Amino acid sequence: MQFSVSDLVQIILSGVAMGSIYALMALGFTIIYNALRLINFAQGDMFMLGATFGLTLFVMWRLPFSVAFLLAGLGVAVVGMIIERTVFRPLRRYPVLNLIIATIGISITLRALALIIWGSQALLFPPVFGDKPITVGKLVLMPHYLWIIGIAVVVIALLQAFFTLTLPGKAMRATAQNRDAAALMGINVFRMDSLASAISAGLGGFGGVLIAPVFFVTTEMGALAGLKGFAAAVLGGFGTIPGAIVGGLVLGVSESLAASVVSAYRDAVAFVILIAVLLWRPGGIMGRKTR
């Protein structure tokens, strides 16, 4: 098969765009893991809720996309907060495995609720980012990929600024590093759990509403997205923010490259890459070498 430069640029661009979505998902897994030491199997459903909330706000309520985007992300963040308060907090004093199983329960419940509200049909989200390719010299680019990348970059930059420049952000990192010591600083550690849960759900939600105009929206769309976000987090080095970003991008680009050769195996390729990288570096690409 012969690729032109333009083809290659497009393949990489779509890979980076998908990778940005995976990075948002992976960051969601990372942040809640650092706070509560749990792998949240409902993270994929935050993605689905972002897309469905976005659909309702944009298509049914006819809000401008920018408003629908923000409200969908914030709405999912509120869902994350409610889950923390009603499920994670009461279960905190039991072994973490109980919590992880509980997240599977949350996932199934949310999917069932979504099925009742939005139905089993795949729903079409209008192509808000435009569906006409733009040409730059010889390159033909799909505008929605550029939008996805741009918005994801802004979201990640804001997140990074929150963690490094603001007091609540520093308090959240401190709580993740040493919970007791953080409590002794006067930090309300439960409020930090709530915030971590909100942020991680919100990141999933933003991912979902960003991807909605590119794919169909279904109540089951969270399953694969969650799995890939988790794979990206592991690939990059689980529990680290740079790892989540790098893991997401590597997964997105390699998947896109692989799909352009053998498109039928797109999803399988992602996991073959994951296994290969983990055999080479068990701690992930950015992970600590010592294991």
Place this chain on the structure above:
Amino acid sequence: MLEVKGVECFYGNINVLKGVSFRVDKGEIVALIGANGAGKTTTLRAISGLVRVAKGEVVYEGRSITNHPPYAIVARGIVHVPEGRQVFQELSVEDNLILGAYTVKDAAAKRETLRQVYERFPRLKERRRQMAGTLSGGEQQMLAIGRALMSRPRLLLLDEPSMGLAPILVREVFSIIEEISKTGTTILLVEQNARMALKLADRAYVLRTGSIVLSGSGREVAANPEVREAYLAE
């Protein structure tokens, strides 16, 4: 200022504190000494709200703070420097200090306290951009104390501040404790180094397997034959 009345604590089914009672008056340095596992750390954790008090009461300035959440207790002016420093390893020295003032709202007051802490610990100022985890043990202890001072505590709970430090640093830590006390901060000091602690303390209590077995002035406790044999290794 602080009264601990018949406090009992459990870890699982193990009764770690079996009715501990003592008091700390304003301006004092009170030492709590005892062997490993006697319940010294648990006593401090019970005061600062990190472990549940099953029975008994902790009274601070006339009001019960029993089983209040740790952040509420910090807000009342009690700050606990935990055993083993427990600085935030992957945050900078300065961010550690800033988090120490988490409950302080007034930005100008925060800056002023930070300046004073840097004045007292010039090493921390030199290393303020470094990750706390890269500091030496002694520097981490200074950071842990400096971080506690950031909220201008009225009662400071110090858990084994000399643990694992070279003799010269142990003396430095004790002289810092003395200085802090002179600025009007009340201190409850838990120490394995009973000799130094008793020399510094106005009063002392001896804890053995979850109960107070002896109390008195620092000198009296140090002169007790049993204490001399068990904790001063004479």
